Amino acid sequence: MSASDQIDLPKGMAGGASTRRILFNHLAILVCWVGLWEIGSRAGVIDPLFFPRPSDILVGFWRLYITQGNIWFHLGLTMAEVVAGFVAGSALGIGLAFVVGLSDTVRRFLKPYVVVIEATPRIAIGPIVIAAFGFGWTSKIVIVMLVCFFAPFVNTLNGIINVDRDQLDMFRSMRATRVQTFRKLILPEATPEIMAGLRLAMASALGGALVAEFIASNNGVGKLISTYTGNLNMASAFVCVLTLSAVGFFILRGMEWIDRWLVFWTDRERTEAVGRKRAQRWQKGGKL
Amino acid sequence: MATDGFAVPQEKHMPPKTAQISATDSPAVIAARRVRKTFGDGRVLALEDASFDIRPGEFITMVGPSGCGKSTLLRIVAGLIDHSGGDMTVHGSAVTGPRNDVAMMFQKPTLLAWRTAVENVLLPTELAGAVTKADREKALSLLELVGLKDFAFSFPSQLSGGMQQRVALARLLQTGADILLLDEPFGALDEFTREHLNVELMRIVAEVNATAMFVTHNIGEAIFLADRVFVMTPRPGRLARIIDVPFARPRKPELQLTPEFNALVAEARAVLGGLE
Numbered sequence: 002m003s004a005s006d007q008i009d010l011p012k013g014m015a016g017g018a019s020t021r022r023i024l025f026n027h028l029a030i031l032v033c034w035v036g037l038w039e040i041g042s043r044a045g046v047i048d049p050l051f052f053p054r055p056s057d058i059l060v061g062f063w064r065l066y067i068t069q070g071n072i073w074f075h076l077g078l079t080m081a082e083v084v085a086g087f088v089a090g091s092a093l094g095i096g097l098a099f100v101v102g103l104s105d106t107v108r109r110f111l112k113p114y115v116v117v118i119e120a121t122p123r124i125a126i127g128p129i130v131i132a133a134f135g136f137g138w139t140s141k142i143v144i145v146m147l148v149c150f151f152a153p154f155v156n157t158l159n160g161i162i163n164v165d166r167d168q169l170d171m172f173r174s175m176r177a178t179r180v181q182t183f184r185k186l187i188l189p190e191a192t193p194e195i196m197a198g199l200r201l202a203m204a205s206a207l208g209g210a211l212v213a214e215f216i217a218s219n220n221g222v223g224k225l226i227s228t229y230t231g232n233l234n235m236a237s238a239f240v241c242v243l244t245l246s247a248v249g250f251f252i253l254r255g256m257e258w259i260d261r262w263l264v265f266w267t268d269r270e271r272t273e274a275v276g277r278k279r280a281q282r283w284q285k286g287g288k289l
Numbered sequence: 290m291a292t293d294g295f296a297v298p299q300e301k302h303m304p305p306k307t308a309q310i311s312a313t314d315s316p317a318v319i320a321a322r323r324v325r326k327t328f329g330d331g332r333v334l335a336l337e338d339a340s341f342d343i344r345p346g347e348f349i350t351m352v353g354p355s356g357c358g359k360s361t362l363l364r365i366v367a368g369l370i371d372h373s374g375g376d377m378t379v380h381g382s383a384v385t386g387p388r389n390d391v392a393m394m395f396q397k398p399t400l401l402a403w404r405t406a407v408e409n410v411l412l413p414t415e416l417a418g419a420v421t422k423a424d425r426e427k428a429l430s431l432l433e434l435v436g437l438k439d440f441a442f443s444f445p446s447q448l449s450g451g452m453q454q455r456v457a458l459a460r461l462l463q464t465g466a467d468i469l470l471l472d473e474p475f476g477a478l479d480e481f482t483r484e485h486l487n488v489e490l491m492r493i494v495a496e497v498n499a500t501a502m503f504v505t506h507n508i509g510e511a512i513f514l515a516d517r518v519f520v521m522t523p524r525p526g527r528l529a530r531i532i533d534v535p536f537a538r539p540r541k542p543e544l545q546l547t548p549e550f551n552a553l554v555a556e557a558r559a560v561l562g563g564l565e
């Protein structure tokens with residue numbers, strides 16, 4: 002499904018020993034790659050101007066994180082843009098989807114706009130946004146917002162619309178109020194889809210912020226990359242890229258974890274665990 | 290009795306006292322007078338004037354080919370859709386919308402995937418107000434009644450289709466409604482499970498003193514379960530014949546092999562006639 006599913010290490014099917022061996026194999030292969038790269042570069046097979054030596058990159062890490070320490074500021078700024086844009090964009094997307102999804106008239110009225118926006122590459126509006134909001138972080142947040150808006154919007158809308166008719170009738174026949182139907186049926190029913198939308202949004206949020214910084218910026222990791230590349234300081238540019246890989250990895254993992262925690266019923270192991278917990282709570286007479 | 294664990298307060302299943310106030314000359318719990326339903330601005334006649342009375346505790350089955358208006362009639366009784374003409378009364382008062390004394394069960398279990406079996410059963414109570422300790426015990430005893438004592442804390446995804454419908458049945462009973470509308474409740478299950486659940490359903494409905502309207506596509510099943518069978522024909526949907534089924538209860542599956550039973554099957558088939 003998602004990229005992070007594919008790099009999932011196989012679960013220890015035959016116990017921890019086998020997992021450790023697989024991990025060891027992966028590490029060994031990685032070391033070989035890096036070694037070959039280093040040797041190839043020193044032997045003049047690989048041009049170190051564009052593909053810096055692993056040793057140079059290592060030195061670059063030391064420089065950017067410790068001696069100069071300048072990446073912290075830019076990374077912090079970029080992450081702030083990502084988080085703010087993601088929160089604002091997806092909140093807007095989900096909120097609007099609920100307004101639209103719960104009213105047939107609004108939905109019919111908005112449909113053509115949705116189709117047009119869906120077909121438009123969001124990043125194309127980037128320069129216009131920058132012209133309107135300036136070079137500062139506001140324009141970056143707005144761009145991340147635009148990038149993060151659509152997936153949660155569409156998914157939430159789908160989640161709401163696809164609620165089973167019989168289930169709605171069931172709630173109606175039990176004389177549920179609108180609020181009850183929303184809270185106890187529509188919202189949980191749409192949650193898996195909403196989460197999938199949020200994961201998509203998060204995956205593109207970082208990219209959105211970087212592109213925005215490429216276009217026009219004085220600060221941020223994107224600006225750092227384009228500056229280093231412009232100065233042919235490739236080792237430092239690689240440090241930035243590798244940093245972003247790590248950040249992206251942890252963000253996606255985090256989203257996955259939240260998804261699994263929230264939408265427990267689509268996962269067999271989690272379902273069993275939650276069932277046991279609920280049984281205990283019931284015995285103690287706790288709230289459901 | 291096999292179900293001595295069943296501790297549902299009986300008065301919950303009685304018709305509401307207020308229902309008797311309304312002027313009516315019939316003791317029927319459900320009374321239809323020329324009830325009709327059209328769709329699409331009157332272009333599609335889904336149900337042609339249907340008139341009938343259903344007495345307290347009766348088990349009515351409805352049989353007929355697809356599109357003859359079985360679900361439509363049931364949904365009118367449930368107050369889920371308006372009828373286009375005629376009078377539909379339940380417990381002497383006109384049906385204007387969903388009501389507490391009527392509960393409906395569908396072909397799909399319509400369980401909430403994020404709730405355990407017992408939490409699903411408690412849903413109607415929760416929607417009606419606060420859940421008390423007695424409600425919780427009732428939910429557990431209903432799960433026991435439908436044979437799912439050990440699965441109270443299983444999630445729907447951990448249960449088979451038949452077990453899911455049992456949970457839905459327990460939830461139906463948890464509403465405390467004394468009129469149960471069942472729209473092909475076991476239609477999606479295999480034949481063995483379906484027969485088994487049918488027999489249990491008969492027992493349970495009798496035990497809680499409920500009145501039932503049960504939709505099926507199967508003539509034999511319709512006769513086996515029913516006090517009276519509503520035979521319906523399509524285009525337009527019409528209540529063509531009401532067949533009395535005189536056999537004593539409890540009924541055994543062997544009943545279906547007797548000539549008397551088969552005579553009723555033949556009668557229903559004759560009504561459905563050319564409709565295969």
Ligand SMILES: Nc1ncnc2c1ncn2[C@@H]1O[C@H](COP(=O)(O)OP(=O)(O)OP(=O)(O)O)[C@@H](O)[C@H]1O
Pocket residue numbers: 328329333334335353354355356357358359360361362526
């Ligand atoms: N919402 C609707 N809008 C338009 N037509 C409808 C609607 N609901 C039902 N109908 C029509 O009314 C007729 C009766 O439908 P109904 O669902 O009551 O049949 P049924 O006997 O329950 O069939 P089945 O055995 O397939 O469930 C059908 O012709 C159907 O197409």
Ligand SMILES: [Mg+2]
Pocket residue numbers: 359360361472
């Ligand atoms: Mg139907």
